[in-house]
Amino acid sequence: MSMLTKNSVIKLIYLLxxxxxxxxxxxxxxxxxxxxPATITDDQVNAIAKQLYCPVCENIPLDVCGTQACAQWRExxxxxxxxxxxxxxxxxxxxxxxxxxxxxAPPARGLNWLLYVIPPLAILGxxxxxxxxxKTWKQPAPQVTQPKPVAASSDEYVxxxxxxxxxx
Amino acid sequence: MDVDIPEETNVEAATRIRPRWGRILVWVGLLxxxxxxxxxxxxxxxxxxxxxxxxxxxxxxxxxxxxxxxSDLKGKVVVLNFWASWCKPCEEEAAxxxxxxxxxxxxxxxxxxxxxxVDTEPxxxxxxxxxxxxxxxxxxxxxxISQAFRITGVPETYTIDQEGLxxxxxxxxxxxxxxxxxxxxxxxxx
Numbered sequence: 001m002s003m004l005t006k007n008s009v010i011k012l013i014y015l016l017x018x019x020x021x022x023x024x025x026x027x028x029x030x031x032x033x034x035x036x037p038a039t040i041t042d043d044q045v046n047a048i049a050k051q052l053y054c055p056v057c058e059n060i061p062l063d064v065c066g067t068q069a070c071a072q073w074r075e076x077x078x079x080x081x082x083x084x085x086x087x088x089x090x091x092x093x094x095x096x097x098x099x100x101x102x103x104x105a106p107p108a109r110g111l112n113w114l115l116y117v118i119p120p121l122a123i124l125g126x127x128x129x130x131x132x133x134x135k136t137w138k139q140p141a142p143q144v145t146q147p148k149p150v151a152a153s154s155d156e157y158v159x160x161x162x163x164x165x166x167x168x
Numbered sequence: 169m170d171v172d173i174p175e176e177t178n179v180e181a182a183t184r185i186r187p188r189w190g191r192i193l194v195w196v197g198l199l200x201x202x203x204x205x206x207x208x209x210x211x212x213x214x215x216x217x218x219x220x221x222x223x224x225x226x227x228x229x230x231x232x233x234x235x236x237x238x239s240d241l242k243g244k245v246v247v248l249n250f251w252a253s254w255c256k257p258c259e260e261e262a263a264x265x266x267x268x269x270x271x272x273x274x275x276x277x278x279x280x281x282x283x284x285x286v287d288t289e290p291x292x293x294x295x296x297x298x299x300x301x302x303x304x305x306x307x308x309x310x311x312x313i314s315q316a317f318r319i320t321g322v323p324e325t326y327t328i329d330q331e332g333l334x335x336x337x338x339x340x341x342x343x344x345x346x347x348x349x350x351x352x353x354x355x356x357x358x
Contacts, residue, residue, distance in 0.1 A: 054286065055286050055311055069252065069254040069286060069287070072254060072287070072288045072291050076288045076290075079290075095310075096309065097307065097309060097310070098286055098310065099311045099312070099315075101311070111204070114201075114204070118201070
């Protein structure tokens with residue numbers, strides 16, 4: 001009877017140990033899945049924030065904007081980073097939520113492509129104009145064509161008039 | 169009688185003709201650019217939707233994921249409120265808007281829609297909970313609705329009649345519940 005009791009106690013202890021280990025493992029797993037925004041530094045947040053603009057405060061990048069709306073956005077970036085989302089995923093989320101205009105560099109589609117095409121074209125046009133101007137400057141000045149001497153007229157009357165004129 | 173055309177004249181004519189297509193192209197390009205710029209400027213200066221005009225149709229996806237199309241609400245008065253959790257003046261009218269909604273809700277012919285402008289979802293949900301807001305709310309995805317109405321800030325409230333015409337615009341918060349009822353009641357008696 002005492003032997004049975006001793007065995008039972010040992011079994012109970014094993015059972016408790018197994019249960020304890022299982023609960024610790026379960027807790028560990030739960031802790032590992034829990035995102036902790038505090039582990040994300042401001043630099044990590046700002047690396048993404050500087051590529052975004054909040055529509056409320058136009059022309060101020062999100063990383064330096066002081067409004068409450070922008071502070072909330074930065075906290076959202078921090079939360080998403082802590083959840084393991086990549087930079088591209090976070091930017092895609094902001095575009096889906098607030099539109100293309102939140103991006104510092106707008107995507108080249110629709111009328112946006114003009115932003116990418118016009119500056120190089122303008123530069124090329126300028127280079128061409130300069131090249132043309134340079135070529136014009138290098139060309140020698142055009143020779144002033146001397147009027148051809150008037151051929152001696154065979155007309156006796158004209159010859160006489162010319163002679164009279166020379167005398168005066 | 170032979171007419172002897174000097175050589176210089178031919179060369180000059182050739183140089184005059186040759187770059188013409190290039191000039192035309194440059195001018196067309198410049199004029200197109202100016203046209204686009206003018207169009208963008210005119211669009212920006214158009215201002216908000218005007219009273220008496222048909223409001224632009226939109227679909228609001230609520231925080232619960234339901235899609236609500238404005239054109240499906242014809243026959244009802246719609247009170248469309250733009251707000252944000254970071255907006256302090258929005259808090260001033262939040263309780264009055266909710267009270268007005270609860271006042272009209274039993275009738276069934278008035279709909280309140282809250283459009284959450286440039287906000288973050290956790291804070292927006294906390295705001296709705298804080299003010300116990302029960303009418304339909306959703307984020308302004310892609311800022312499409314606010315752009316369609318060309319809002320100038322938050323809070324702004326647009327009251328739309330049964331025919332989809334804009335009947336009242338409120339810039340800034342409603343001062344009290346009575347001021348909301350004063351806008352909606354006349355539309356219901358029509």
